[in-house]
Amino acid sequence: MSKPKVFEKPIGVKDYLPHAVTKLRQIENQVLACMGSWGYEQIMTPTMEYYDTVGVASSTSDQKLFKLLNNRGTTLVLRSDMTAPIARVVASVLKDVQFPIRLSYHASVFRAIEEEAGREAEFFQTGVELVGDASPDADAEVVALAIASLKAAGVSRFKIAIGHVGFLNGLFEEALPGEHEAQEELKAFLLGRDYVGYRERLRSLTLSDAMRSELEGITRLRGGQEICSQALALSLDATAQASIRHLCEMWDALAAHGVCEHVLIDLTMIGDFKYYTGMTFEAYAADLGFPVASGGRYDNLLQQFGRPAPATGFALKTTRILELIGAGGEPNAERVLIAYDADGRAAAFDKARTLRESGTAAAVVTERVDADARQALREAETAGANDGELRYKGAAFTKLLTYFGGSRERE
C-alpha cells in the first residue's frame, strides 16, 4: 500500500483533544473512586504481555491479537483485556495474598481486526476483578458495583441483563446429549442475538415437540425473580438446576443491594468471552444498541496461571460511555491571560504565581506582548466585552491582566 501521509494516524485509533480528555478523566476518576469505596484497589500491568501466557489465556481470538516480536525473538501481544493480566498478577506477585482479592483497573486494550469494520483498535476499559469467592453474593457484588460505577460515570438510564452459561450448557446437553456441534451452533445464534436463526436451527434438529417448544421458549424468558422459578421447571439437568439456583440467590443479594430496578434476568445471555463459566451480564444504556459494560464469572482462568481459584468481574466500556454522556467540565472556570512586556515581566510572573498557587483561577497563561501586538490585544478585549470572554490567538480567557512599562499598568 502507499505510504501514509505525514499527518495520518493508524486506522482504528484516536486522538483525544482537551475537551474529551477532561470528560474521560472525570469518568475515570469518579469510577475508580467508586470502586475504591467498595474496597477494590487499583493495579496497572504492562501494555505488552507474552503471547504464550496472557495472549493464549485471553478471551480474544488469535487473529484479533496485536502481535510483535521482542529482540529475543519471543512473540509479545498488546493486552486485549485486563482479566488475563490480572489473573497472572494474582498467581505470581500476589500469590501470598489470601483470597478474596479485590482489584480495579483503568487501561487501554487492543483488538487487531476490528479496525477494518470501522471499530476501534485501542479503547479504554475500567473494571474490577473479585478473585477467590465463588458465592452468589460475590457475583451480586460485582453486578451491584457495575451499577454504582455506571452511575458514577454519569450513565443514568440503563438495564443490566443477567444470564448463566451453565444453564444453557445444561439445558442443551439434556436436549441434545453429546451433539456438541449443534449445541455450539445454537449458542452462537444466541450470542449474536439472532433469534430467527436460532429457531430455524432448532426446527432442523430431531427433537420432541415439547423439547423444541421449551428451547424456543427461553428466548421469551426475560424478567425479574419470577423467571428463576419458571426456569427451574424447564430442565432437570443438574448443571442447569444449580445454575438457576445460583441466579435466584444472586437475585436476593441484588435485592439487598437495592438495585433490582436496573436488573433483568435473560436466560439467552451467554457473554462473548470464552472463559466465562457461570453468570454473565451486559449493561445496556437507554436507546443504545451496544453494551456499555459486561462481565461474568470465570472459574477456570486462574488455574491456567498456576493458582486455581474462582473469580468474577466486569469492565465498563469507557470509550463508549465517553461518547454517550454529555460534557462535564467547569463552565464557570476562570482562565486568566496576563500580558506583559520586558519591564512588567517580574510583576506579571509574580501575579501568575500567586493566582496559580491560590487556585483562584483554573488556568493562568502569561504572554509577552510587544508594542505591535498590543493593538490586537485591545481589539480582542473590545470584541469580548459583551460576553465576558476574551478570544486571543488560539485560546479563550475570562480575564485579562496587563503588566506593561515597569509597573502594573492595570488589573
Added chain:
Amino acid sequence: MSKPKVFEKPIGVKDYLPHAVTKLRQIENQVLACMGSWGYEQIMTPTMEYYDTVGVASSTSDQKLFKLLNNRGTTLVLRSDMTAPIARVVASVLKDVQFPIRLSYHASVFRAIEEEAGREAEFFQTGVELVGDASPDADAEVVALAIASLKAAGVSRFKIAIGHVGFLNGLFEEALPGEHEAQEELKAFLLGRDYVGYRERLRSLTLSDAMRSELEGITRLRGGQEICSQALALSLDATAQASIRHLCEMWDALAAHGVCEHVLIDLTMIGDFKYYTGMTFEAYAADLGFPVASGGRYDNLLQQFGRPAPATGFALKTTRILELIGAGGEPNAERVLIAYDADGRAAAFDKARTLRESGTAAAVVTERVDADARQALREAETAGANDGELRYKGAAFTKLLTYFGGSRERE
C-alpha cells in the same frame, strides 16, 4: 528460546501494585493539575503510530522502536515519546488553532532495546509542549514549569542544568570548520559526560593552543548568569553568539519567575534527542545519577508534519520519580469490614451504601461469613485489638461491623 513460564511477564516491563499505583496516581494528578494551572491542556494520543510518520520523526533510533504490522501490512510503532505524536496532532486535528498552543500529557512510552540492559521497555512520562513561540520567554516558561512540576510531584531537592545546542554547534564549527565527523565525536563525548574522552579527542586534533584551551574550558563553564558573559567572549561565531544571548534572556525571565536557585547554566549540555535545535535542559535530583526530567527546543520537528513552527517542551521521567519519592497515601484512611450472614445481608448492604456515599470511610468491604468463619473473624479482631488494625484474610481494616441473625448484631 524456551517458552515463558505461565506467570511470567516480558523483560523490561512492570506490574504496579496498589501501593505504587496510589503514589503514581498522586504524582500524575498533582503534576497535571500544576500544568493545567499554567494553561496547558491535556491531550491523549494512540499507543500505536505509523512508522513512516511519527516513528521516523521521533528522536528514538530505529532499533529502539517497537515495531508491529497491522493487518494491511503497514508498519506501526509503539510511541517512543509524546513529542512527535503531539506535533502530528498540532499539524492535523489542531491545524486551525492559532499559536501559541499549550498542551500537556501523561502517557507510557516504549523503547525496545533498553530491556537488555535491565532498563525499562515501557515507562511513564508526564510533560508539556509549547508550540508556536520562539522567544526566550517561552523557553523560560517551560523550565519554570518543569520546576513547578517537579515540586508538585514531591521532588524537593533538584538542579536544572541548561545548555544550548546552537552554542556547541557554532563553537565547534568555528574551531573545526567543515570537520563534521570530529565535531560529532566531540559532541558524543559531551552527551555521555565523558570529559576524559572529550579532552583526549581534543588533543588528537590539529588546533591552536588557544582554541584547544578554550574547547577544554567549556567543561568548566557551569554556574549562574556570569557564565553567559564569559561564554560570549569564547566564540565569535554568529550562531554561538546568538545562542548565548538567548540563554542570557532566558536567565532574566527565569529570575522573574523566581526560580534561579534551581538552575545552572552548563554549556556542555546537548540533550539526547536528535531533534533539539536550541536550549536543552536536564533536571537532576539530589544524590541521584540520572535525570528526572529533560526538555528543550525543537524548531524543525513541526515542519515534518506540514505545519512549520518553533516549539519547546519537557517531560518528567515519572517512573523514576515514583521510585524516588516516599509514599504519600492516606495513613489515617478508614477501611471498614462489614461481616454479615443471610439474615443480616440487607442491613449490612444498607450500611455499606451509606458509608460509601457519605465518604466517611475510604473503603467498605462486605463479606458473607458463615458460622465456621465467625471464629476466625473473632480471632482476627482480638489479634488486632492493640494496634487498632484488623487483619482478616488478605486485607487490613480499621473497623469491623457485623450483621448476623436478622438484625444488626453490633456496630
